[in-house]
Amino acid sequence: MTRKQKRLAIIGGGVGFLTAAVLLVMFAFSQAVAYFYVPGDLTKADVAPGTRIRLGGLVEAGSVKRGEGRTITFKVTDTLATVPVTYTGILPDLFREGQGVVAEGAFVGGSPVFVADTVLAKHDETYMPKDVADRLKAQGVTLGGEENIR
Template sequence: MTRKQRRLVLIGAAGTVLCLAAGLVLFALRDTIVFFYGPTEIAEKGVAPGTRMRLGGLVEKDSVVRGPGQRVVFSITDSRTAIKVSYDGLLPDLFREGQGVVTEGVFQGAGQFRADSVLAKHDETYMPREVADTLKKQGHWQPDAGTSAPQAAPTPQVTQ
């Protein structure tokens, strides 16, 4: 074998090993990838029961029901569709009706979602990008919602 042929074989073998490694990584990650959906997207796409996902939107007004222990049932809406979420555990301190949340869990079908975790916005101006994008698509985005700090008056310009 000539020097050129050895190089080509080495490059081909390295490419094959690299492709094999990438395939194994993707195969290993396929069960841990979690997609984000809004309530309307779930209804439109017909997501299969048992699918692990993230569900985000606004906590619907008058929907929070606390059960025995730490069980909480509430609805997440994007103003067109609502999905009932059940969660066992402590809710974040900033969780309340009308706030943006992202839940991660399993869609159970028929408008039911079983959450493993609930994430609420962490200050007055933050909202997860996926939730904000969904609300913008629906026409319900209020970029100044929740900000109560008064705007400073403009500084007058002095001319001489």
């Protein structure tokens, strides 16, 4: 092998390695993306079953039901629409009716019930994630503690 061939082989190997690395990073990012929706958006959006999303809004009063084991069902609302949610696991201590929540998961098998694998609750009585607050305000929901929206 001549020097020129060695140099071309090294350059070709480097380009191949970089291409593989970029493809792996792109694949990892595509698997980690979860779009954010409020219940009112889901009526307009075409979310395919099995697609991971984040569902944010308020836990509807009177909707929390404890099932067998650690299974909990509740409804998330933005006052315009309501989505039933099922979650199996331990809920955050601050999870309660009428409070802000973000659930991450998917609709399974074309069912209207959102199956969450992660549930996040706000951390104090006036905090709400900015994207949830913005979406709720756009829907006409009045929020208290505007200064604590982050």
